[in-house]
Amino acid sequence: MSEPLLDVRHVDKSFGGLRAIADVSLSVHQGEIVALIGPNGAGKTTLFATVAGFLKPDAGAIGFFGHDILGSTPDRICALGLVRTFQIVQPFAGLTVRQNIAVGAHLRHAGRREALELADSVGRRLGMAALLDRPAIGLTVAARKRLELARALATEPRLLLLDEVMAGLNPTEIDEIVAMIRAIRDEGVTVLLIEHVMQAVMSLAERIYVLNNGALIAEGTPAAIAANSAVVDAYLGHGAAGKLQAKQVRHA
Amino acid sequence: MMPSLRLSGQRALWAMAGVAIIGVVLPLLLRSDFWLNFAIMVLFFTVLGQAWNILGGYGGQFSFGHAAFFGTGAYVTAVLQVKFGINPWLGFVLAGIGGGLVGAAIGFLSFRYGLRGSYFALVTLAFAEVLRILANAAAFTGGGVGTLIPLKQTAANFQFVDKTGFYFVIFALMLIGLLLAYWLENSRFGARLMAIRENEDAARALGVNAFAIKLGAISLSGALAGLAGAFYAQYFLYLDPRLAYGPGISVEALLVPIIGGMGTIFGPLLGATVLHVVGEIARKVMGDAVGLNLALYGMVLVAMVLFLPNGIAGLARRQRLKPKEERL
Amino acid sequence: MLEFSILLPALLNGLTIGAVYALVALGLTLIYGVLHIINFAHGSMLMLALYGVFFLHALFGIDPYVSLLIVPPALFVLGYALQRGVIGRASHGKDENILLVTLGLAIVMDNLALYFWKADTRTIDTPYGFDTVDLGIATIAVPKAVAFVAALLICCALWLLMARTDLCKAIRALAKERQGAQLVGINVPHLFAMSFGIGAACVGAAACLLLPSFYVAPDVGQVFVLIAFTVVVLGGMGSFAGALIGGMIIGVTESIGGLFLGESLGQLGIFVIFIAVLLFRPTGLLGHRA
Ligand SMILES: Nc1ncnc2c1ncn2[C@@H]1O[C@H](COP(=O)(O)OP(=O)(O)O)[C@@H](O)[C@H]1O
Ligand SMILES: [Mg+2]
Numbered sequence: 001m002s003e004p005l006l007d008v009r010h011v012d013k014s015f016g017g018l019r020a021i022a023d024v025s026l027s028v029h030q031g032e033i034v035a036l037i038g039p040n041g042a043g044k045t046t047l048f049a050t051v052a053g054f055l056k057p058d059a060g061a062i063g064f065f066g067h068d069i070l071g072s073t074p075d076r077i078c079a080l081g082l083v084r085t086f087q088i089v090q091p092f093a094g095l096t097v098r099q100n101i102a103v104g105a106h107l108r109h110a111g112r113r114e115a116l117e118l119a120d121s122v123g124r125r126l127g128m129a130a131l132l133d134r135p136a137i138g139l140t141v142a143a144r145k146r147l148e149l150a151r152a153l154a155t156e157p158r159l160l161l162l163d164e165v166m167a168g169l170n171p172t173e174i175d176e177i178v179a180m181i182r183a184i185r186d187e188g189v190t191v192l193l194i195e196h197v198m199q200a201v202m203s204l205a206e207r208i209y210v211l212n213n214g215a216l217i218a219e220g221t222p223a224a225i226a227a228n229s230a231v232v233d234a235y236l237g238h239g240a241a242g243k244l245q246a247k248q249v250r251h252a
Numbered sequence: 253m254m255p256s257l258r259l260s261g262q263r264a265l266w267a268m269a270g271v272a273i274i275g276v277v278l279p280l281l282l283r284s285d286f287w288l289n290f291a292i293m294v295l296f297f298t299v300l301g302q303a304w305n306i307l308g309g310y311g312g313q314f315s316f317g318h319a320a321f322f323g324t325g326a327y328v329t330a331v332l333q334v335k336f337g338i339n340p341w342l343g344f345v346l347a348g349i350g351g352g353l354v355g356a357a358i359g360f361l362s363f364r365y366g367l368r369g370s371y372f373a374l375v376t377l378a379f380a381e382v383l384r385i386l387a388n389a390a391a392f393t394g395g396g397v398g399t400l401i402p403l404k405q406t407a408a409n410f411q412f413v414d415k416t417g418f419y420f421v422i423f424a425l426m427l428i429g430l431l432l433a434y435w436l437e438n439s440r441f442g443a444r445l446m447a448i449r450e451n452e453d454a455a456r457a458l459g460v461n462a463f464a465i466k467l468g469a470i471s472l473s474g475a476l477a478g479l480a481g482a483f484y485a486q487y488f489l490y491l492d493p494r495l496a497y498g499p500g501i502s503v504e505a506l507l508v509p510i511i512g513g514m515g516t517i518f519g520p521l522l523g524a525t526v527l528h529v530v531g532e533i534a535r536k537v538m539g540d541a542v543g544l545n546l547a548l549y550g551m552v553l554v555a556m557v558l559f560l561p562n563g564i565a566g567l568a569r570r571q572r573l574k575p576k577e578e579r580l
Numbered sequence: 581m582l583e584f585s586i587l588l589p590a591l592l593n594g595l596t597i598g599a600v601y602a603l604v605a606l607g608l609t610l611i612y613g614v615l616h617i618i619n620f621a622h623g624s625m626l627m628l629a630l631y632g633v634f635f636l637h638a639l640f641g642i643d644p645y646v647s648l649l650i651v652p653p654a655l656f657v658l659g660y661a662l663q664r665g666v667i668g669r670a671s672h673g674k675d676e677n678i679l680l681v682t683l684g685l686a687i688v689m690d691n692l693a694l695y696f697w698k699a700d701t702r703t704i705d706t707p708y709g710f711d712t713v714d715l716g717i718a719t720i721a722v723p724k725a726v727a728f729v730a731a732l733l734i735c736c737a738l739w740l741l742m743a744r745t746d747l748c749k750a751i752r753a754l755a756k757e758r759q760g761a762q763l764v765g766i767n768v769p770h771l772f773a774m775s776f777g778i779g780a781a782c783v784g785a786a787a788c789l790l791l792p793s794f795y796v797a798p799d800v801g802q803v804f805v806l807i808a809f810t811v812v813v814l815g816g817m818g819s820f821a822g823a824l825i826g827g828m829i830i831g832v833t834e835s836i837g838g839l840f841l842g843e844s845l846g847q848l849g850i851f852v853i854f855i856a857v858l859l860f861r862p863t864g865l866l867g868h869r870a
Contacts, residue, residue, distance in 0.1 A: 052457060078459035086457070092450035094515075103447040106440045107459035115440065155459055314676045316683070365859045370618045370679045374809055375858045381806060382851045389845050499802065503687060510680065543694030543798070550687030554666065557681045561672045 003066070005030045005159055005190050006051070006082070011060030013043075013050055020046040021057070022214040028159065033181070033191045035201045037225075038211035044194045045087050047211070048161050052084040053077040065158060078107065081158035085148040085165060087194070091136035097123060098132040100147055104154030122154045126180060141168045146177070153184065160184065162193040166200055174200055202226065261438050264517050268430050271521070275423045279416045288415045290532065292487070294524045295422040296480060300501070301508025301520030302429035303476035308506060309514035310436050311469040312449025314369075317376030318477050318505035320358065320383050321351040323496030325478025326485040330399045331392055340401075340410035344482045351478015352471045354383075359470035363463050368452070377502065384497035398492030401485060410486045418487055425479055426521070432472070433517040445469050446515070477505065500546075507549055511556055513565025522564055527552070588718050590835045596724040598831020599731035600786050604804060605811035605823040606735055607782030610742075613818030614751055614775040617667065617675070620682035623805025624689035625780055629655050629787030630796035631697065637704045637791075644706065644788050645726070652784035659780025664773040686801065693798035701797045709792055723792035730789050732824075738782070739820055751775050807834075810854040829853075 004027035013021040020043045028034045036044050049055045051062055053074040062070045069077050083104075092100050101119035102112075109115045123132050126146050131139065136147060145165050152160055162181070166174050178200050185191050195201045201208065201222070208225045210218040218228055282288045300322065308314045325347035332338040332346065358379050362372055387393045394400075405411045412418055436442030444465045447455035456462050485491055495501075504527075512523025527549065534548050560566060608622050632651045636642040642650070662685065670681040711722040742751070751771055811830050815822020830850060838846030 054453070054456075073461070074456040075459050075461040078457065083459075084457055086454065090451045090454035090457075092447050092454065094450050095446060099443065099446075103443055103455065103460070104458045106443055110440050112438050112440065112443070115443070151454075151458055314679070316679075361855075361859055367858060369675050371858055373676065373679055374618070374813075375855055378806065378851045378854045378858075382848060382855070385845065385848050385851070389842075503683070506680075541695055542699070543691035545691075547688050547691035547695060550684045550689075550691060553684035553687065554670075554681050557670050557672075557677050557684065558666070561677060 002029070004028060004063075005065060006192065007061075007063040008047075008051060009061040009063075011047070011050060011062065012058045013046055013055060014058055019214050021050065024060075024211070024214070024216055026209050026216065026219070028190060028192050030158075030190055031185070031188070032206050033185050033193070033204050035205035035208045036192060036194045036211060037196070037198075037201060037208060042211040043214040044211055045163055046214075048084050048163055048194065051077075052082065052161060054084075078155060078157075081156075082161070083152040083155045083157040083159075084161040085152050085163050087163040087167070089144040089148050091139065091144055091147055093137040094135065096133050096135055097128055097139070097143075097147060097150075100136050101150045101154045104151040107155040119150075119154055122150050126150045126153070127176065142170075142173045145169065149177070149180070153189075157189060159190045159192065162191065162195075164194050164196060166195055166197045178204055261434070264434055264437070267518065268427070268434065271430065271518075272427060275427070279419050285415060288419060290528065292415065292419050292422055294528050295419070295426045296483060296487075297504060297508050297524040297528065298521045299422065299425045299429050299480045299483075300477060300505045301512070301524055302426070302433060303473045303480060304505040305509040305514060305516075305520050306432060306436065306476065307469050307473035309509050309516070309519065310433070310442060310449065311445045311466060313466060313470070314373045314506065315376040315470075315473075315502070316373040316499075316506070317358075317378070317380035317502050318473075319497045319499065319501040320376065320380040321355050321474035321477035322481040322484070322501050322505070323380070323383060323387070323493075324354045324474075325351040325481030326491050326496045327387065327393055327399075327481075328478070329482040330401055330485045330491050333401060334399055335392060339408075340482075340486055341408075344410065344479065344486075347482035348475045348479045351481065352475030354478070355470040355472075355474020356467060358474075359467045363466045363470075377499070380497050380499070380502060384493045387493040387497055393493070394491075396493060398490060398495075401489040401491075403489060411489070418483075422483055425476075425483065429476060429520070430517055432476070437517065441465065441468065449515070503549070507553055509563070511552060511563060513563030516563070516565040519563055519565045526564065585718075586839070587836070589720070590839045591832060592715075592718055592720050593724070594832035594835030595828055596720065596728040596831070597835065598828040599728045599735075600790050600827075601807055601811050601831050602824045602827025603731040603734060603782055603786040603789070605808045605815070605827055606738060606820065607779035607786075608808045609812045609815070609818055609820065609823045610738075610782070611776055611779035612812065615663075615772050617671075617678045618682070618809075619667075619776075619779070620679055620805065621662075621685040621689065622682075622779075622783065622808055623801030623803070624686040625655060625658065625801070626783045626787055626804050627693060627796065627798065627801035628658070628689055629784045630791055630794075630800060631693065632784075633787050633791045634702055634704060634796050637706075644704070644791050648730075648785060648788045651788055652781040655784030655787075656777040656781040658777075660773045660777035662780075663776035664769060667776070668769055668772060686805070690798055690801060697798065699798060701795050703795045704791060706792050721793060723789075727789040727793065731786070734782070734785050735820075735824055738778075742820070806854065807850060810850050810857075813857050814853060 006028040008024060008026045011021055011024050024047060036047070038044055046055065050057050053069065053072050056071060061068065064077070064082050065080055067080055069080065092103065098116060098119050101123050102115045105115040105118040105122070109118060120132065123129065126149060128143065128146060128150060131143055139147065145168070149162065149165055166177055169177065174197060181191060181204060205222055208220065208222055209216055210225065218225060220228070278291060279288060282291060300318070303321070304315065304318050328347040328350040329340055329343035332343045333340050358376060362375055367375055388396045403411070405413045407417060436445060444455065444460045447460055448462050448465055452462050481496065508523040508527060509520045510523065511526055512521065513519030530552065531545050531548065534545060538544050556563065604622070604626060608619060611617065611619050629651050632654060633644050633647045636647050636650060637644060666685065667678060667681055671678050708722045712719040713722060713725050750766055751774065807830060811823060811826040814829060815826030830853070833849045833853065834846055837849035841848070
């Protein structure tokens, strides 16, 4: 097997006395869609923030695309091709949708015109054509989530870290965004996503990591994770295992 | 398919051309010294306000101490001239560089250590005060007594018998300010600066080196304020620590774009005009009593923040941009 | 070699003025701790209070210490009204807007004072103005000794008040958990204004203690506002004990600095401390906030 695109090794991160991430190791390979799941407060977002350079881990190593990115800054990591979205969406409220996306596009395009054009095409691809000239502050939750995705995508990344981009969406919107994520991957962008919407996780992810209380407790294919009833029952609630298996059968 | 931003950019260019034409013609119409002086002061405060606008309006970093840059520019010109006989036109350029360097130094310290919001505002104020105290104590600035620039009215000496000369200098500087703002609205640097204003973390996640961009903005802002300071020194030929580094300049620098509209190209011009027209009317109505004018400015500031946080320009923009959406 | 006999009075002097700084800063830190706003008009409120004390003395012959019964309540009312009527409505979701509004208020107060009362520096004469007490190791002016003791007493009283009374428990709950407080039916705007009012009253008390050994002029607030900020950032925004210790440190710094460097450069020390603390330890010496 080739060297992984993202290689997280034995990462530790504490907030005061709270050990938010405890000795976590995971890897994502080029072209994969990998999911990171676990109950609220498990440390998923913290792990993303650490990988993306927003938090400094207490210990461990993080490799991305052959570079050691531990201790690097978010902008440099982003320039290498690793971009994160925020669970709590962070739009540039006073700018239009197009201007929002163009900020991402500027990473690889210095010219204003090229950046705006790229922003345009990314926005259209994600179904935001009608919103491009709206100020971001007036968007619905679904549109804001999409804007997060669009901005990240406009940086033309190798690896996309998506933090609960489906939370708060209705089933139709979820189906749409699942299709988009799949299309994004098919164009060569690797995806690591945090998600609570199990149906989406099961249909999208090729591998799943399960995080609980800061530690990884399982890793495997969706089928294996779903079959791991101990994991599912303990960390996704009693009876969840049965439900997941039923879904898995339908999708197979 | 071309975005509307281009359109408004085009409109801004036309507006600038209009301003340029009016500005060139204006001195022919302004027959009295009083009105010429009035126009010069409006333009001067436009430049100062534009300097603040670059950092505060576009970058969201509110400075309470723009006098630090302004005063440095003023003293660079004055001291080089008086003590070293350096031509004030060269001094003018050096003043811009000096203001930019002070901006870079203050920015480096503040942004390196992550100062934001109110803390940044306070630390800039403190830096200006430090400079004021130093200028008060140092010998080469003339200390508290101040510095007089000797009268020698030749254009080569950056002194004009006819005020029209000063008018065109400050008018050119104002145009440069407009072009700078236009550039911010249509460049990667400006896009990144505005992204930082709106949400610094999100900008960083998208590959923006927030520290470098803010440093660039404060240097640019400082340079323009420094040039304004040099102009001030040449126009009034007198400086003291309070005029140069005191809170008065810092307050007017922020008041002007806040009234006109922060983060807009023409906001400072609009703000400076409104402020000085109101100020002049107040002077006519209430007499030239000390304090009244500034008290009025203070009330305007309070009223603007309370009722028109986007400035006068925001009135028009709100109607254009947000037909249905409610403010959050 | 500097004589101990020169250093000691400077130290004592620094401590007495430090106690008054602490009192002013206490008001600022209280307002910050509860409302999370930085009140730029704090110094100007002190200036108004000083004029209040001055005119009560000049027009009605009321002793500054008797004014302790009048001026702090008046400042309380002023603070309450300003917060309720102006400052509380200004934020539009941005802290900077509050800073701007309080800056605007400061400009209005300072310049109206300049307009009405001119730039003159005014002092008052009291029978005890030039009395001194002998502490054995040094002598100290009576008004300063009174200011020192009274400022400390008021600080302690306020501290106890905050710890004990129901009102202040509610205020402290509010400081911790704003939305929760709203949910359990606490009248948030009222309590915010109460906090602001109490903070303003501190300034009123400081004015009464200050004037017998100090002066008043329209720009006196500008001097104090930066000092008060320095004290507060040094002690840690929102920390009572920090304000007390910070006040003492700044008072002594100013006094000793003035001794070595002269009056105007002595002030430099304050700003250098201010900048250094903001840059390197923005939580202050005793602050909790990250
Ligand atoms: N900046 C922070 N300071 C202190 N604790 C934090 C911080 N960020 C997250 N935590 C804590 O770390 C734990 C993990 O949080 P998070 O990564 O957001 O979980 P998840 O995304 O899995 O829901 C939680 O207990 C949370 O309260
Ligand atoms: Mg999370």
